């Protein structure tokens with residue numbers, strides 16, 4: 001089954017589509033499964049090792065996508081061959097100016113930002129945390145050297 | 146702590162840098178006992194890899210003692226002696242579950258690491274530019290080990306540091322060469338390159354029952370090692386016609402499996418071949434494709450292959466070859482390799498031709514790069 005979540009102002013409204021077909025019909029094209037396209041407005045997809053209800057639980061968006069309240073729509077569908085779930089996101093169409101926090105978070109490259117957010121959401125589901133880089137000397141005031 | 150830092154093209158120095166810290170719950174900190182030079186470091190050392198910055202710490206093959214563990218680490222405790230896989234992988238994504246750890250989706254941080262040269266993110270590695278992964282190198286007193294339960298392995302008591310440290314990268318890479326070639330009893334196997342990876346590919350081929358294993362190189366001292374420590378046949382390309390020799394030594398059929406384990410070219414190559422830049426030649430790969438028997442397998446192990454043009458692609462078609470390659474999925478093979486080391490089936494300490502304190506790291510890399518004084522690998526002890 002496919003599921004579409006959409007954030008409305010003031011809270012979360014989860015829209016359950018009737019199936020993958022409904023999703024396809026509504027958006028004319030299914031979300032791409034290949035490499036992400038940097039053009040804003042396109043679906044960005046990652047495959048997450050987990051069932052759709054784990055990846056996109058009803059009524060609750062995974063971090064860090066939750067911060068994109070009002071800015072994006074999401075879909076989750078089973079990936080073929082037991083590969084998990086195809087989690088897709090794209091900026092809400094017709095809203096070139098994003099509200100408040102979302103605009104700040106997305107910055108001037110929404111495609112890149114969304115890709116990173118999806119990657120982090122995937123890591124959280126798969127490994128329980130987002131992998132963090134070593135901190136550089138500059139990030140660590142007061143350290144030796 | 147002290148660490149061997151890259152300072153600019155062909156310049157290394159030991160500097161004081163901040164100690165590593167736990168950054169994720171699955172991290173641990175290892176006090177390094179041994180850290181090895183690797184051919185994959187040479188393009189970094191030469192300053193040919195974008196994003197490398199002055200102060201970045203090199204090194205990715207290492208062994209040491211656990212000194213601190215994160216709250217989610219289950220398999221290791223303080224004071225364990227561990228060898229750490231050079232590649233960083235999560236153990237949980239689809240690729241890791243298939244055993245393709247070097248293809249891990251979650252082994253690097255940041256968007257730069259997620260959008261690399263080849264279109265898709267691959268697993269992480271220690272000692273790469275901070276911008277491309279986020280994990281400092283092992284030529285240091287301490288190293289942070291992410292996904293510690295997945296990438297670190299307790300070393301059996303009887304196995305020395307100088308043997309076990311090669312389970313970090315060179316031994317699993319060699320094992321993968323034989324496995325990708327599906328080397329079987331009765332096979333004739335040819336390996337280009339008698340460095341650590343080439344020698345350990347030859348050793349793996351023998352352990353898998355190959356009938357003849359032939360190693361191609363130009364350095365007689367390395368080829369003597371091949372004969373003495375691996376029990377494989379040397380073939381010096383400076384004196385002999387390699388395709389003719391290989392044909393003759395395989396009954397006119399050509400080797401069943403040909404493995405390229407030459408490593409990065411001495412010339413600029415890793416990032417050549419992008420638009421406007423020169424592509425590399427790979428004489429070893431060309432020779433491997435030319436020599437391989439019909440229906441045989443050619444395996445690429447040499448990192449830093451980059452872009453290669455004028456590749457004899459027609460031979461792949463006309464001879465029905467299989468061409469495979471990869472970075473090692475060490476998490477899959479290191480326990481088995483350590484067992485073989487403990488049983489004395491796999492010996493690697495002869496590869497540590499130069500044992501030096503970390504302070505002499507720059508000198509060690511110069512010896513290694515120039516293959517001077519018979520250097521196969523320089524091993525540092527902080």
Ligand SMILES: [Zn+2]
Pocket residue numbers: 182183184185205206231314315
């Ligand atoms: Zn290496």
Ligand SMILES: [Zn+2]
Pocket residue numbers: 234235236237238239240241248249250251252
């Ligand atoms: Zn993984």
